[in-house]
Amino acid sequence: MHRISWILKMALRDFRKNRVKLLLFVSSIVIGIAALVAINSFGDNLEHDIDSQAKELLGADLVLENNQPIGDQELDSMAQELAEEVNFASMVAFPKSGESRLVQVRALEGDYPFYGQLETVPEAAAIGFKDGAKKALVEKILMDQFDAKVGDSVRVGKVYFEIVGELHEAPGQTGITATVAPVVYIPMAYADATGLIQYGSRVNYQRYFKFTENTNVDDLVKPYQDQWEEDHIDADTVEDRKRRTGRSFENLSDFLSLVAFIALLLGCVGVASAVNVFVKEKLPSVAVLRCLGVSSTDTFLIYLTQIMIMGLIGSILGAFLGTLIQYVLPQVFSDFLPVEVTVQISWASVGFGVLTGLFISLLFALLPLLKIRKVPPMMTLRTDAEVAKFVRDPWRWLVMIGIAVFIFGFSLMLLDGWEQALGFTVFVTFAFGVLWLVGTAIMWAIRKFLPLSLSYPIRQSLANLYRPNNQTISLIATIGLGTAMISTLFFIQNQLLDQVQFADKEDQPNMLFFDIQTNQVDKVKAAVKKEGLPVMQEVPIVTMRLDEINGMDKSENNELPDDDQRSRGLYNREFRVTYRDTLVESEKLAEGKLYKVESEGDSIFVSFDKGYAERTGVKLGDELVFNVQGRPMTTYVGSFREVNFRQVSTNFLVLFPANVLEKAPKFHVVITKSKTDAQAAKVQNEIVRAFPNISVINLGTIVDTLEEILSKISFVIQFMALFSIVTGILVLISSLIISKYQRMRESILLRTLGASSPVVRTINTLEYFFLGSLASLSGILLSFMATALLSIFVFDFPVRWAWAEAAVIYVIITAITVILGWLNGRNIINKPPMEILRG
Structure with a gap:
């Protein structure tokens, strides 16, 4: 006990003389600890808010979704309240400015959302737009873009709606989703009147359920899940949304923690460098202590105690700063958050930050501090006496291994799987190694040349x-x-x-017109040519699903062991395909060959995108039975293509040969290129005015x-x-x-x-x-x-x-x-x- 008291007294006495320098040592880790505490606190608060606001995220207890009308369900009679929604992408036009834009149209019927609310200005518009009149809510970003005001009109398809409210927030909506797909809400009663729900349109049907307060929705839906999967109906409960959202933002939090960890590692390098300089200045003092009979271990413990005290102070300062910074983070991430984050102190994050800061202060200070153990008393007489070869100290290598284990263990805690953690550790080591080599090489070159x-x-x-x-x-x-x-x-x-x-880019198109019905193709092409624009592509598109792979349907596939199952995405997705016997500029043949169908009895060989085939396990020669609008069609995989999906073109995962799908229901895409943005806007507005059902993608x-x-x-x-x-x-x-x-x-x-x-x-x-x-x-x-x-x-x-x-x-x-x-x-x-x- 006397020995410990003496070591502490010596450490504090030396600290009074060197407190400015020692405080500078730990200033390096303050920001890193602050970042770590802020991110972890933010993550804890976000997790809590996702859990408490999960119903507001979904807006209901259960949502059923399909690209076909859902039909009557047994659960309809069990629900306390029901609401229906039909949503689809479409052009809307603002008559006041004469401009148009592709948006997400949501036709709503019922009192959805049952939890949370549509936040609008004025507030009463969230309910008033469903009073039976032709009224609409328009996303704020759209209102700002087209300088629209409440009271103006917006045209959705063939119907003009009065804008009665500016939409600021909806369940699950974030700033990013509003930027990518701004929303226009209209009453369900006018969905068919718009003329936009027709073949080729990507239409989603949603039914929202509210049950009595104590209903266990997850247990309630279990008996229906197999049938819903067979009917391609997606079911989403509050717990499902909570898990999915929590998982997404847990990944974000882990990524941000890794960034904070890099800042912390930079501070660790600063600590090691500063302690190294400090130790060099203290070597004569250490030699005097050795002459007075102080053991090398006690001398080492004196300075280690100083670093421990400073590490604790720095960690507490960093934790305090991080707690303050977390108040800023909800504003920084506001465009990405689906819930409103409440800010409160996370004592678990504070404690973790303090312990981490103290640990790394000691760990990274040990490398230079170990030199103190090797200082001989002779240095009091010979200031040029060399300290014993530090590189031979086995403790040095043990500390270096400890540092590597710490980096790996910390990253393993944040990442999924040891492979990612090892990769991160290797990256950090490589980055520091490159920078160390650059610094060393430059110093050597200056000294030499x-x-x-x-x-x-x-x-x-x-x-x-x-x-x-x-x-x-x-x-x-x-x-x-x-x-x-x-x-x-x-x-x-x-x-x-x-x-x-x-x-x-001169050789790239910049406008795509889609959802064109067969009887509109010639008129659209004529309108495009009338404006002096070329028709670069005109492509028919047929929608279908996959029923069987090598004689195995979806239910049989699901019964197989996980390792033997085909990707469920093959059965669940809706394929949009085209037909032709030649490749376009964005494609090249990778394996097999393109087969033609020259007579009615010929086998039908289709071509898959090679990357998609590899991801889903599709092989050359596989027998695939597609469901083309209710008609089964047996095909075989004849080739793989490498498709450049970054190139502006109508690129497809599956390509059929000609003379097979010509009579199937289809819609068309026309691609062109305008010379100026003004010309593109003019053509877009004229096409939308003449053909309200057609949507336009303006790549500008x-x-x-x-x-x-x-x-x-x-x-x-x-x-x-x-x-x-x-x-x-x-x-x-x-x-x-x-x-x-x-x-x-x-x-x-x-x-x-x-x-x-x-x-x-x-x-x-x-x-x-x-x-x-x-x-x-x-x-x-x-x-x-x-x-x-x-x-x-x-x-x-x-x-x-x-x-x-x-x-x-x-x-x-x-x-x-x-x-x-x-x-x-x-x-x-x-x-x-x-x-x-x-x-």
């Missing part, structure tokens, strides 16, 4: 990068990785946008929408990456302050030897310029590597080097480094050497 012909300030500033107690490698690792995250985000975002800029509008979505996503990722950048800057600041004494001695020596203040200022500025340049260029180099790998192996598109964006990032990071360095050293440079020495 520094030209004597350079001016003195440049030579001195470059030499400072490898002087004793330099922080070059640690700063390149921390600032470089933060820069890499931001850079990769920008580069990938720009490449994604480049790939979807269809409207600017899609690009604008995608840019808006990517900007929202990138804002979230930038916000998270900001933690890494701020951590890197804190490490930079602490490194500059920690090495201030070393720089002070160098500046005094230079001033004593006759160097003027401007010369010393130039040396320091150039050193920070080189340091910032190396850190930012290393990060940009790593981001180029990441971008290339993602482009080739994930997105499968050509690599584009974003030189302009890289230059901007380089300038910003370098400027921050120079400014911080200048602020840190300005007092030293402006004072006479004697005044500093006396101080």
Whole structure:
């Protein structure tokens, strides 16, 4: 007990003298702990709110959905309340502006939502639009886009509706879904009158149920599930929606926690670097303690206690800051959240953050602290005496293994499966390894090849990068990785946008007209040609389902063991196919061959997209029985195609030969290209005015929408990456302050030897310029590597080097480094050497 008291007393006594330096050590982990606590608290609150607001998410106790009218169900008589909805994608026109847009039309009957509400302005419009008149609720984003006001009209198909309310929120609706598919609500009584529900339209029928309060809905629906699956009816209960939504946002929370973990690892590098400098300064003091008879273990424990105290303080500060930051996160993620998140302190997250911060402070400080155990008493007499070879210390390797296990274990806790955790650990190790190699190589090259012909300030500033107690490698690792995250985000975002800029590519169409009925095809083509636009493709489309695969239907397939089952998606999906005997530009034959049907008795060989076939287990020669509008049709898999779905074309998973489906019910797609956005808008509005049932995809509008979505996503990722950048800057600041004494001695020596203040200022500025340049260029180099790998192996598109964006990032990071360095050293440079020495 006396020994422990003495160690604690010595640690506190030394702490009073070095508290500023020790506080700087732990400042590196504050942001990382704050990010971790904020994300975990946000995740806990979100999970609680999804659980408590699950009924508001669904708006009912049970929802049945099908692409055919659902028909009478036994459950109808058991329900306390029922509501019906028919929803489909369609063009709506705003007569006031003469413009139109593709939206999601929802025709509603009944008092849905039973839980929660349609939030509208004015508030009474949520109920008033169902009073039997031709009234509509229009999504706020649409109202803003077309400068529409309450009281204006909107045309849905053949019917004009009065806009009686601006829709702000609906059950399960988020800002992103509103951007992609804005909603217009109309009364069910006018759904047929619009003329939009006809063959080829993607129509979903939904029935909403509300049961008595104590009804166990999951048990209630079990007897009907097999029949619903046979009828392709999807059933969604509150528990189903809760699990699905919770799983989706659990994945988001885990991803954000990984980003916070990277920021924390950057702080760990800063801690290790700062403790390394601190230990080097303390070696003479350690040698004195050894001469006085203090054991190497007790000496080690004195400084370990200091780090433990500072780690605890830093963790508590980080947890407090993280608790405050969580109040901002619901606003940051507002466009992605289906529920309103309540903010409250999550003590479990706070406790986890404090313990994590304390643990990593000790773990990453151990590497440099272990040197203290090897300090000989001889260092009191010989300041140049070498510490025993640290690389031979077995404890060093044990700590390094512990660090790797910690990274793997933490990522395993956040990711599904050890493979992903191992991949993340390898990525982190690789990233730090690359940055360490870059820093080491640069320092070696400067020391080896520094030209004597350079001016003195440049030579001195470059030499400072490898002087004793330099922080070059640690700063390149921390600032470089933060820069890499931001850079990769920008580069990938720009490449994604480049790939979807269809409207600017001369050989690519930019307008698609679909849901065209057979008797309208010639008129639509004539209208397009009248405006001077080419008809680049006119494609018939037939809808069908798959009944059997090699003689096995859906129910028989479901009875097989999981490993032997075919993908259920084959039986459950509705296929939209076309027929032709040739390939188009976006396709190429991968296996087999295209077979023609020349007489009525010929076998029918179809062609599958190769990727889809591999995912679902379809093989060449498989016998498939399709249900074409109630008529069974036996086919065989004759070939696989590689389909470029990124190319603007009518691309299909399944291709039939000609002379088979010509008499089947079908609709058509016409593709063209406009020269200007104004011409595209004019043609779109005229087609919609003449043919209300036809929908138009204007790829220029899609690009604008995608840019808006990517900007929202990138804002979230930038916000998270900001933690890494701020951590890197804190490490930079602490490194500059920690090495201030070393720089002070160098500046005094230079001033004593006759160097003027401007010369010393130039040396320091150039050193920070080189340091910032190396850190930012290393990060940009790593981001180029990441971008290339993602482009080739994930997105499968050509690599584009974003030189302009890289230059901007380089300038910003370098400027921050120079400014911080200048602020840190300005007092030293402006004072006479004697005044500093006396101080």
